[in-house]
Amino acid sequence: MRSFYQLAFRNMRARFTRTLLTTAGIVLGVAVILAVAITNQSTLSSIGDLFDEVSGKSQLIVQSANDMGDGFDQNVLARVAAVEGVQTVAPSASARSLLASEAGQWQLAVNFATVGGSELQLFGADPLVDGEARVYQLIEGRLLRDAEEQAIVLVKEYADDKHISLNKNIQLLTATGIESFRVVGIIKKEGVGRLNNGRMGVVGLRVLQDKFERGRNIDMLDVVVEPALANSTDALKTVRRRIEDKLGTRFTVSYPASRGQLVAQLLETYQQGLAFFSAVALFVGAFLIYNVFNMNVVERTREIGMLRALGATRPQIMVLVMGEALLLGIGGTALGVGAGVAMASGLTALMAETMQIEIPKATVPLDGVIIAVATGIIVTLFAAFLPARRASRIAPMEALRPAGQSGAGRLNRIGWLVGLAMIVLALLLVFFAAFPSEILLAVGMFSMFSMLIGAALLIPAAMQRLEGVLRRVLRALFGGEGALGAGNVQRAPGRTALTVGALMVGVTMIIGLSGLTAAFRQDINKWMENALGGDLYVFSPLPMRTELGERMLTVDGVRVATPQRYFPVKRIDTATGMLDADTSILFEAIDPVTYLQTARFQFVTGTQGSEAELAAKLMRGDAVMLGASLAERLGLKQGDTIRLNTRRGPSDFEVAGIIVTFIAQGSTVTGSWEDMRRYWGLNDVSSFTVKLQPGADHETVAAAIKERYAGSYHLRIETSHEYHERIARVADQSFALFDVLNLIGVIVAALGVINTLIMNVMERQREIGMLRSLGMTRTQIGKLILSESAAIGIVGALFGLVFGLALAQILLRGVNDLNGYELQFVWPVAALVEGVIVALVVSQLAALYPAWRAASTNIVAAIQHE
Numbered sequence: 001m002r003s004f005y006q007l008a009f010r011n012m013r014a015r016f017t018r019t020l021l022t023t024a025g026i027v028l029g030v031a032v033i034l035a036v037a038i039t040n041q042s043t044l045s046s047i048g049d050l051f052d053e054v055s056g057k058s059q060l061i062v063q064s065a066n067d068m069g070d071g072f073d074q075n076v077l078a079r080v081a082a083v084e085g086v087q088t089v090a091p092s093a094s095a096r097s098l099l100a101s102e103a104g105q106w107q108l109a110v111n112f113a114t115v116g117g118s119e120l121q122l123f124g125a126d127p128l129v130d131g132e133a134r135v136y137q138l139i140e141g142r143l144l145r146d147a148e149e150q151a152i153v154l155v156k157e158y159a160d161d162k163h164i165s166l167n168k169n170i171q172l173l174t175a176t177g178i179e180s181f182r183v184v185g186i187i188k189k190e191g192v193g194r195l196n197n198g199r200m201g202v203v204g205l206r207v208l209q210d211k212f213e214r215g216r217n218i219d220m221l222d223v224v225v226e227p228a229l230a231n232s233t234d235a236l237k238t239v240r241r242r243i244e245d246k247l248g249t250r251f252t253v254s255y256p257a258s259r260g261q262l263v264a265q266l267l268e269t270y271q272q273g274l275a276f277f278s279a280v281a282l283f284v285g286a287f288l289i290y291n292v293f294n295m296n297v298v299e300r301t302r303e304i305g306m307l308r309a310l311g312a313t314r315p316q317i318m319v320l321v322m323g324e325a326l327l328l329g330i331g332g333t334a335l336g337v338g339a340g341v342a343m344a345s346g347l348t349a350l351m352a353e354t355m356q357i358e359i360p361k362a363t364v365p366l367d368g369v370i371i372a373v374a375t376g377i378i379v380t381l382f383a384a385f386l387p388a389r390r391a392s393r394i395a396p397m398e399a400l401r402p403a404g405q406s407g408a409g410r411l412n413r414i415g416w417l418v419g420l421a422m423i424v425l426a427l428l429l430v431f432f433a434a435f436p437s438e439i440l441l442a443v444g445m446f447s448m449f450s451m452l453i454g455a456a457l458l459i460p461a462a463m464q465r466l467e468g469v470l471r472r473v474l475r476a477l478f479g480g481e482g483a484l485g486a487g488n489v490q491r492a493p494g495r496t497a498l499t500v501g502a503l504m505v506g507v508t509m510i511i512g513l514s515g516l517t518a519a520f521r522q523d524i525n526k527w528m529e530n531a532l533g534g535d536l537y538v539f540s541p542l543p544m545r546t547e548l549g550e551r552m553l554t555v556d557g558v559r560v561a562t563p564q565r566y567f568p569v570k571r572i573d574t575a576t577g578m579l580d581a582d583t584s585i586l587f588e589a590i591d592p593v594t595y596l597q598t599a600r601f602q603f604v605t606g607t608q609g610s611e612a613e614l615a616a617k618l619m620r621g622d623a624v625m626l627g628a629s630l631a632e633r634l635g636l637k638q639g640d641t642i643r644l645n646t647r648r649g650p651s652d653f654e655v656a657g658i659i660v661t662f663i664a665q666g667s668t669v670t671g672s673w674e675d676m677r678r679y680w681g682l683n684d685v686s687s688f689t690v691k692l693q694p695g696a697d698h699e700t701v702a703a704a705i706k707e708r709y710a711g712s713y714h715l716r717i718e719t720s721h722e723y724h725e726r727i728a729r730v731a732d733q734s735f736a737l738f739d740v741l742n743l744i745g746v747i748v749a750a751l752g753v754i755n756t757l758i759m760n761v762m763e764r765q766r767e768i769g770m771l772r773s774l775g776m777t778r779t780q781i782g783k784l785i786l787s788e789s790a791a792i793g794i795v796g797a798l799f800g801l802v803f804g805l806a807l808a809q810i811l812l813r814g815v816n817d818l819n820g821y822e823l824q825f826v827w828p829v830a831a832l833v834e835g836v837i838v839a840l841v842v843s844q845l846a847a848l849y850p851a852w853r854a855a856s857t858n859i860v861a862a863i864q865h866e
Contacts (some may be wrong), residue, residue, distance in 0.1 A: 023332040028747065030336025030376035031343050037368025038344035039351055045363040056134030056191055058090065058222035059230055060240055061254050062247070065570055065579055065645050071217040076247065080221055083246055085239040088224040090133035093124040093205060095212040098541040099162065100171035100178045103714040119541065120158075120172070121196040124208030124218075133222040134192055136202075141166045141185035147206040153185035154201045155193040173542055173714055174211040197358045249579060249645075252570075304394045314392040321388035322381065329380030333373050340372060350740065353733065415497075419457025426451035430810050444814040448807060452508065455803050456501030463489065463496065463795055470791050478787040481780050485787030499753055500796045503843065506746040507800025507835040508807050514831030515808025516815065517735045519823040524731055526602065527660055528724045533599040534562075534689035536702055537723050539716045543684035548713060552688065555704050557696030562594035563685040565676060569669065571634070572643040572650045579645060585630065586664040587644075589676035592618045598691040602660040604628050604822050607638055609657070617656040618672045624653045628821060629666025631658045642669070646679035660822065746838060753792060753846035768857050778855035785851035786844060793843025797836045804835060 013019075062080055064072040074091050081089045098119045125134075127144040136143055139156055152172075154164060164170060169180050181203065189198040209215065223243070229235035243253045304317060344362055352359045426447040435443050463470075467490060474482030489496050538544075538552070538561075549561040569587045571580040592615040601611055617623040626636060636642060640655045653671065661668050676682050692701055702717045709715055718726075768781060776784075812823050 019328065022328055023335065026329060026332025026376055026380055027336040027339050029379065030333050030372050031339035033375055034337060034340030034368055034372035035343035035347050037372065038341065038362055038364055039347040041365040041368060042344070042348050042359050042361070042363045043351055046359045046361075056222070058133045058224050058256065059236055060223040060225070060243065061256055062221035062223060062243065063219070063252050063254070065250055065252050071214065071219040072251070074216050074218045076251070077218075077221060079246055080223060080243055083239065083242045085225050085229050085235070085242065086223055087226045088129055088132040090129045090222040090224070091126055091205060091218040091220070092130070092222065093208050093214060093217065093219045095122045095124070095174075095208055095214075096120070096541055097122050097201075098173045098714070100173055103173060103541070119199060121200040122152075122172075122208055122212075123192055123195060123200055123202050124205040125192075125202055126205045133224050136192065137188035137190050139186045139188060141183070143185055144202065144204055147204040149184075149204050150179070150181060150207050151184040152181040152201045152203050153187055154183055155189050155198040156186050157189050157198045158200070159183070159186055175213045175542060176211055179211050194358065252579065252581065254581070304391050308394060317392040317394070318388050321391050322384060325380050325384030325388070326377070329377040332380065333376035336376055337369065337372065347740070350736065415457040416461040419454040422450045422454030422457070426454065426810075427806075430813055440814060440818055444810060448810060451803060451806060451810070452501070452505055455504060455799055456497055459497040459500050459504075459795065459799065462799070463500070463791075466795060466798075470794065473794065474787045474790060477790065478783045481783040482787040482790075485784050486791050488784075488788050489791045496792065500792050500799065503750075503753060503792060503796030503839055504799040504803065506750075506842070507797060507839050508804040510746070510838060511800060511804025511828060511831045511835045512807030512811055513735075513739070514828040514834075515805065515826065516811045516823075518826040518828045518831070519808075519812055520735070521728075521731065522826050523660065523821065523823055524662055524727070527662055528727060530600040530602045531661060532689070532720065532724065532727075533691075535692040535696075535698055535720055536690040536705070537718045537720070538688040538690060538705070539686075539718075540714050541716075542714060543686070544688070544713060546683060546685055548685070548709065549688055551709065552690065552705055555701060555708065557692050557701040557704070558690055559693045560594050560597040560691040561688050562591055562598050562691075563589075563673065564687050564689065565589040565673070565682060565684065566663075566686045567680070567682065569680075570645045572645055574641070574643050583630075583633065584664075584667055585644075586668045587676070587680075588661075588663065588668050588670045589673050589682070590618075590670060591673045592616075595689075598689045601625065601657065604658045604660060607657050614657045617654065618670075618675075621672060621675050621678070622651070622653055623656040623671070624675075625657045625659045625670040626655050627661045627663070627666035627668040627670075628658055630668065631655070632818075633667075644669070644679075647681055648679055651679055666821075746842060750842045750846045753789060753843050754849065768854055772857065781857070782851040782855045785854050786847050789843045789847030789850075790840070793840045796843065797839035800835050800839060801832060804831075 062076070071093060077089050077091055080086060102119060124147075125144070126147045127149075128146070131143075136153070141153070143153060144151060152170070159165070164183055166183055166186060168183050170183060171178050171180055181201075187193050187202075192202065193200065205218070209217065223239075224230075225236065225239050229239060240253050244251075247253070307317065307320075341362070341364065348359045348362060429443055429447045429450075433443075467486060470489075471483050471486040474486045476482070478485065538548075546563060549563055552558050552561040565588075567587050567589075569585050571583055571585060572578070573580050596611070596615055601614070603611070603614075607614075614625070618625070624642065626634075626642065631637065634642070636655055638655055638657055641652045642655055643650050643652050653669075653675075659670065660666075661670075690701075690705075692698065698719045698721075702719065705717055706715065710717075771784075772778075772781065808828065809825060812825060815821055816823055
């Protein structure tokens, strides 16, 4: 057996180019799987670490069950401190602010994780107890001395960026006006300093409450338990339960990392998409590996037959081929792990930019490494198994046959039937079968693989029927060499099918993904036209008063100014009566009368009643509109009831309608302004949407509003065009994450084309030599190889177009079923053109080296080649 492993090494060295290409396919597949695992884990770990660091030494967090931004009375602190096992309770509160000098440049942050943004987050703490709950890494200066000191401690990165030095006074916007704070300390971007990506400052709790009109309210209590209990999970659970019993259902008691739940929930869609495309990359890599080993067997038919004639058994031949696969799998997987770690740095940076979160370090999950390594080796062995089995069945007499016979006749005869059956199965699973949401993603991936494998099995039969057309096309492009090249691709239909299949998958992914993003863009644009239908949008870094809307009506050209208020709420599970801590919901309060003068509701298909009738339900109260994604997740429909936790206790609201919205990824509840006041006691405004009089100039009216009110209210005003453009840019940035993985699929497909053409050249050395001896020039030989590659590119493009459109439909169906969207198919015309160009260009670029190699063939050596 040792000699067979030595022979495997010799074969790999002798065919170094093929070995390199195969290894590249394994490396890419393993790298993508590991990079996705690292990206997902790093993102989630960063979210958890952020809130763990912010909470410092505390083990439990107490918050209001209705965290609407104004918090709860700090008298609750005494009740928590009295609980057995509690050592320290540290109160804190937060507020948004801004350097007064930057009020004119402030811009609302637009991303999928929030509906607003702040330049500076102020963290109000009580210095007397805060040090027992949190650790501050002081760089220079000092920390706060008491809760009433009008001073601030800044993060070094923020201070450096704003050119703020120690002991300098800075002017900040507050609810009571512009206030001066003295910078007494600079801290590292660690612990609390990581809040808001370091754009934060620590101030005294009492100062924050006064300057932001919070009364005696706080936002959170950090609880430090006694040391003897802190390291015991059961003891910590007991303390948590005691606090919950003491406070009742008006408060939630959780662990620090659970505060990242909303962001983690928003990441779920991206993580599913990344996992999906990593599987696709490995699938394409498996095509390449199978193709290589299949060619390996064809090329070495004579060698294997001679080994059989010399007494080698079938198991020994099997070991020989599988041994090569194992060696390649181990080597490629090892390189893939290193490449995956490197690739993850780019993916995590893109994820951080897309989601507007900070991912300071990469976390390499052990289970992710194990899965990537196991998958790389197993897929390699699996892809090599059929070629190895075929090699073991080669009879000694086959040593006398020419090397080019692939024996693919059976594939031509029945392969198309199997392929057709697999395609039909995939379509039936997607469009006609119903599955629980828990397995929808797995079913979608299986259906996609089934469809792509089925398509690959159809290729040999399709190429037979397309040969005449290809011959005419290639003759027109390459002359007589093109006609000859069209015939050559039929000499090894199995090999050609795999190569075309790899190229087809790359094109299919481009078109399928573009079809999905085109549908999203269409829906986002439609939503912006309806829900964001105003002419001007008015924002402020600080909460605005409702009377500002009335004042803006006095500006010439303003017809309507309707307010919106956003705040988080919690749902009560009607079955258990318990607070649903796993579902994050954003309440959007509107004035239905003025709202419908500036915008419209975009109802999902099947909604009963007119817009006016459903808006009237909101006006009457105790009714809401649910975002489609939230309704899908909760299994609610029009006419059902949703129970929300309010300041007046649990209250039931009728689901008046289901609407399309992209705010907070559709996890919204839209209710009336009066219900917000009645049940939650809020009366400030997050933003105003302004509708102008017909013919009024947007820029002129915006300038007039700024002149009158921007100074006192610190307003930011954007036209509808500017605001919509920013949202569109964020959407494009989100989709760019998947384009990167799409590119990897195209690279693997290109490797398959190179591999096939090199094998064709090596297999036909004698033939090429004879053609050269008969007078064919190097240029003509090059054109011959390029025409073969063009044939592969043309068929790959055709199959990619057809199955790319099918994949777009599958992806649309999956996204709609999983997230409650109603995306409609949009013809991705640009992607169809791009797919064709990619297939043709990639096939030609991949053929340059094989063409050069063929053109460089030595005539005498080639004629003597066996």
